[in-house]
Amino acid sequence: MEYLNRPLTVRGMELATRLVMPPMATGGCDEAGRVTQNLRAYYDDKTRGGYLGLVITEHSFVSPEGMAGPRQMSVASDEDIPGLWQLVETIHRNGCRVVAQINHAGRAARPQQAGLVPVGPAEAAFSADRPGRVLTGADIAQIVRRFADAARRVVAAGFDGVEIHSAHGYLLNQFYSPLTNTRTDEYGGPVENRVRIHLEILRAVREAIGPEKALLLRLGAVDHVPGGNTLEDAVAAAKLLEAAGLDLLDVSGGMTGFTVKGREEMQGYFTPETARLKEELTIPVLVTGGVTDPLAAEAILRAGQADLVGVGRALLKDSRWAEKAMTGKA
Numbered sequence: 001m002e003y004l005n006r007p008l009t010v011r012g013m014e015l016a017t018r019l020v021m022p023p024m025a026t027g028g029c030d031e032a033g034r035v036t037q038n039l040r041a042y043y044d045d046k047t048r049g050g051y052l053g054l055v056i057t058e059h060s061f062v063s064p065e066g067m068a069g070p071r072q073m074s075v076a077s078d079e080d081i082p083g084l085w086q087l088v089e090t091i092h093r094n095g096c097r098v099v100a101q102i103n104h105a106g107r108a109a110r111p112q113q114a115g116l117v118p119v120g121p122a123e124a125a126f127s128a129d130r131p132g133r134v135l136t137g138a139d140i141a142q143i144v145r146r147f148a149d150a151a152r153r154v155v156a157a158g159f160d161g162v163e164i165h166s167a168h169g170y171l172l173n174q175f176y177s178p179l180t181n182t183r184t185d186e187y188g189g190p191v192e193n194r195v196r197i198h199l200e201i202l203r204a205v206r207e208a209i210g211p212e213k214a215l216l217l218r219l220g221a222v223d224h225v226p227g228g229n230t231l232e233d234a235v236a237a238a239k240l241l242e243a244a245g246l247d248l249l250d251v252s253g254g255m256t257g258f259t260v261k262g263r264e265e266m267q268g269y270f271t272p273e274t275a276r277l278k279e280e281l282t283i284p285v286l287v288t289g290g291v292t293d294p295l296a297a298e299a300i301l302r303a304g305q306a307d308l309v310g311v312g313r314a315l316l317k318d319s320r321w322a323e324k325a326m327t328g329k330a
């Protein structure tokens with residue numbers, strides 16, 4: 001596995017291999033969103049042997065009204081830091097780098113139990129059976145601060161970097177997608193405006209994490225729905241993100257989630273989009289989706305279609321997948 005075994009440095013983060021465990025929600029935290037011993041054992045099991053270059057931990061909520069579901073990981077309070085620190089230590093001990101994915105679920109949040117209302121970029125994000133509140137300019141500024149505060153906690157907990165979640169229909173994806181963002185102010189309209197909040201968050205997060213830590217963003221690049229984002233939108237957005245200081249682009253799906261209908265059987269089903277984005281960017285790109293065969297991952301890298309390959313469900317099913325892949329025993 002010549003290409004999978006090649007190291008890569010992303011800003012200050014030295015990755016031993018090109019294999020990535022992508023973020024996968026476990027619902028394994030306690031009621032307050034704190035890391036449990038069982039969750040540490042799970043990540044220990046997945047990373048043993050150090051075959052994964054990078055682990056991106058499951059999405060964690062930056063504020064209570066952005067919580068996606070019960071027992072989701074929290075990064076909304078300073079009290080989360082000690083548990084996160086122990087989690088990082090577990091993964092580092094196994095020789096892997098680790099980045100925290102931070103998220104606000106927006107209209108997809110379920111904060112009603114806490115007496116809060118889901119929020120979104122525009123009325124178009126809501127429906128009668130999915131009500132919510134449209135964010136004002138002041139609310140947006142507060143959400144930018146929430147991401148920056150969360151990123152500061154991530155660094156305090158010892159992570160090697162931060163990933164901003166803007167895929168799978170969550171809040172930042174709702175801003176990016178014309179299907180849910182029909183705002184008429186500077187945060188809506190052309191793609192430059194639809195990623196304005198992303199650029200503000202990127203700058204605020206960089207300020208919070210300093211110059212050494214890696215800053216990643218998972219982009220729900222294309223919606224694959226009529227009227228949704230196209231590959232040209234993704235190229236324009238990615239160039240703006242790169243210019244604003246992004247270190248690595250993690251490519252995934254938009255309003256159709258982490259899969260695309262009709263491509264489920266394809267190894268690396270976001271490779272067409274990722275390869276195009278790689279051509280347009282100088283920062284490394286990560287592709288995830290459908291890879292179960294290590295030879296397919298190796299072929300994607302060899303063909304120069306991506307710099308890193310994520311393997312999720314295959315690793316969920318078999319914790320020794322990475323070991324078998326990297327040692328040729330798969």
Ligand SMILES: Cc1cc2nc3c(=O)[nH]c(=O)nc-3n(C[C@H](O)[C@H](O)[C@H](O)COP(=O)(O)O)c2cc1C
Pocket residue numbers: 022023024025026058059101165167168218252258288289290291310311312313314
């Ligand atoms: C159980 C489960 C939980 C997931 N949770 C997240 C998440 O928290 N954040 C995220 O960006 N993607 C999440 N995903 C998507 C994965 O990161 C990945 O993109 C997807 O599983 C496709 O890759 P695969 O075919 O290798 O599994 C999740 C996927 C699964 C199966």
